[in-house]
């Protein structure tokens with residue numbers, strides 16, 4: 628990989644990629660007899676768009692769930708900012724600046740877009756009930772700050788026109804965008820996206836690709852992305868991990884991965900949605 632060292636490097640399109648921010652070391656995750664992840668290691672650099680690809684059931688979502696603290700692997704270590712991460716609950720991982728979207732949309736259908744995006748601010752809401760009772764000013768100031776941050780993200784993702792619409796009434800593509808907005812509301816330093824473009828038409832995919840690139844570029848957010856559409860993966864990502872049956876079968880730049888025989892074999896004849 629050209630010019631890549633421990634300090635980082637600059638991409639062909641001028642983006643700065645930093646050093647390693649997260650390291651997955653020999654991760655193994657079993658569900659009963661199922662080996663969802665089998666002794667996988669890879670790293671994530673600051674500011675990069677890191678894709679995880681592989682056929683259905685390869686273990687991609689499981690890997691994202693390990694990163695987000697939703698699953699604790701039976702073996703292996705997660706090193707975050709140079710330190711071994713102890714076993715953590717998802718909310719603790721979120722507090723460290725790691726936000727995610729889900730493969731199956733998880734929004735409050737009856738609530739408006741604005742209120743759904745506000746739920747992403749929980750990490751920033753510090754004034755507890757007691758503080759609110761005895762010191763109204765602090766709570767009000769926080770509320771104003773949260774509103775402003777959320778409105779900024781709503782503008783950024785171009786969903787102002789639906790901010791008062793209940794999510795349940797939105798088409799699928801826009802729901803996915805609202806989910807991205809909610810994740811961004813947490814102002815994460817690492818954003819985990821599980822198939823953000825699944826089920827979208829070509830135009831919706833182009834929009835989502837542009838937003839992902841803009842988030843990365845404008846906020847410097849590190850992005851870990853699971854995606855089946857190879858065109859999208861090859862266009863967006865700096866580096867790609869390839870999984871198959873719980874194992875890592877490739878890791879490198881899009882070009883390196885595309886020419887990797889094990890990857891080609893795994894994909895031959897495998898249908899994707």
Ligand SMILES: Nc1ncnc2c1ncn2[C@@H]1O[C@H](COP(=O)(O)OP(=O)(O)OP(=O)(O)O)[C@@H](O)[C@H]1O
Pocket residue numbers: 658661662663681682683684685686687688689690730
């Ligand atoms: N909570 C669970 N309990 C039991 N088995 C699970 C669980 N989650 C995942 N698995 C199994 O682990 C394996 C990997 O699943 P995972 O969802 O990580 O795959 P994936 O690569 O995300 O697939 P897809 O592309 O279909 O989303 C599969 O065999 C799956 O059935």
Ligand SMILES: [Mg+2]
Pocket residue numbers: 687688689730
């Ligand atoms: Mg999955």
